Amino acid sequence: MSGFEWVVPVILTIITAATPLVFAAIGELVTEKSGVLNLGVEGMMLVGAVAAFATATVTGSYLLAIAAAALAGAALAFVFGILTLSLMANQVATGLALTLFGVGLSALAGQGFVGEPVKALEKLNISGLTDLPFVGPILFGQDPLVYLSFIMVALVSWFLYKTKGGLILRAVGDSHDAAHSIGYSVIGIRYLAVLFGGAMSGIGGAYLSLAYTPMWAENMTAGRGWIALALIVFATWKPGLVLIGAYMFGGITILQLHAQAAGLDLPSQVLSMLPYLATVIVLVLISKDESRIRKHAPACIGKIFHPAA
């Protein structure tokens, strides 16, 4: 085993870097599948991060903290829903407004918590299993949210492709007029999808402030919400590929940290650019094949539904 003892810690840090992306991207995937493009992921993540941190410091309960994050993200998503679904505002502009608002609101709410530490989310410890060499800490030594992220991907995948509800949701995203004409409530279904996306983004933010770096700092998402949006394009709107993509990006983020620790002679700023540059490159490579994007993207994405009554 000697010489490979770095493998386990590297994998463990990749998992913590990828988990917030998994949550945010899988939530937004459901939103987009219903035909709504919510660019406010970054704002919802930040609000979730601060809500979780504040709740954890005040109550000490991590369960409550995660619930608060989900609620905060969903609340912001609800504002988005009112504007775009009920008032038929432009989705791109509203999503941008949501991010700008979320950045400000989270900084305002979190001003009293800057620099305060919180105990990191506790990791699972099953005596016997977690102590196993190599596989133990990876398979049985994660915090509950990591397991939840995998469960959510599986659930979303099952829901979208194996249930009637999922079929309806995809129908609404692909042809809102057809779905409306056979009697489904396009607006109602889209509200649910938007709220789910908000809650998941909120939990993704919670993971940042409770586990990835257990603290609160203004703008601590550092563009992860936007990377999550790019991940969905990368995954061509497929849940399983979202998971793979998130771990790839987690890997790039961590590569950057470990390259610094290993004494690689590159300025830290150059290494910090890697995730953003990788996102651009991946987007370009994926988008090149226009027909593939068109085949997989929900046909009604970003379009306003206006029932011809």
Place this chain on the structure above:
Amino acid sequence: MVYMTPVYALLLTIASSTVLFSALGVSPLEALNNFFILPVGDTYGITELLVKATPLILCAIGLSIGFRANVWNIGAEGQLTMGAIFGGGVFIYLYDVDSFLLLPAMIIMGAVGGALWAAIPAFFKTRFNANEILTSLMLVYVAVLVLSLLVHGPWRDPDGFNFPESRIFSEAATMPVLWEGTRLHFGTVLALVAVLGAWLMLAKTLVGFQVKVIGAAPLAGSYAGFSQKKIVWFSLLVGGGLAGVAGVSEVSGPIGQLLPSISPGYGFTAIIVAFLGRLHPVGIVFAGLLMALTYLGGETAQINLGLPVAVTGVFQGMVLFFLLACDVLVNYRFRFKSYGKAAS
């Protein structure tokens, strides 16, 4: 009606911010006084308003051209930063040159830097169909890191006690002050030129017409033989160039050197300015002044009331929310009729 919605949006924002201030335990009247009245209570305050509005207007004019044509460049913050790097770089490498041509060279290079940075999403969009929202935004983070790299490393002031700052710009590299005793500088003139230029471009030129047609009716545009790709390139290059000018006018104006952080999010606030100004050059001037006031107000409220600067962001976000919400009044008409009657 189209021009009334910004007023409604502002009134609604003020109404909801009184609720917010009460929740924060601050007297709403005192807060509003600190936000909107005190900062512009004297002539110095009014010139400061123009100083803050200058980069907002420059960026928003460029963005508005793109938004009209459905080109969603949201990376103005990065293009502004790159403009500051290119323009500032001219000074860094020619710091012992004392020529009246130095400043013009810096402004031109600033525009080139911003335009080059915006050319990346334009190329990816037209050649590879990559979403310009995501690529232009990712490049914001990259540009800020490039600036940080330069001021921490090769461009650090050799006599600066190791602070991450460049040399202080010389007289020849500084925007002339328009009004002695204030910080009002030549950049404001550049912003007004941009406003006038954009207005002429949109109202009088073919390319302005193409921008409007492609934005409003893409199919009609393509039947008329207008090139979508050309408009993507045009609006991104103009937007990036103007943001670049904003960047160089900040570092050679009020800031006077390159620092790791040169903008409190002007490039992002400019998105709100563009919408609030109804994507119209003249509207953008008013919207830019209003958003500049929220920056000043945020600073005053921080000093006098101990409110965090982040209030500014909340305020700006709310304005945009309410504006978009009020637009429903423009696009649709309320009818108070029961379905039963309508059917008969």
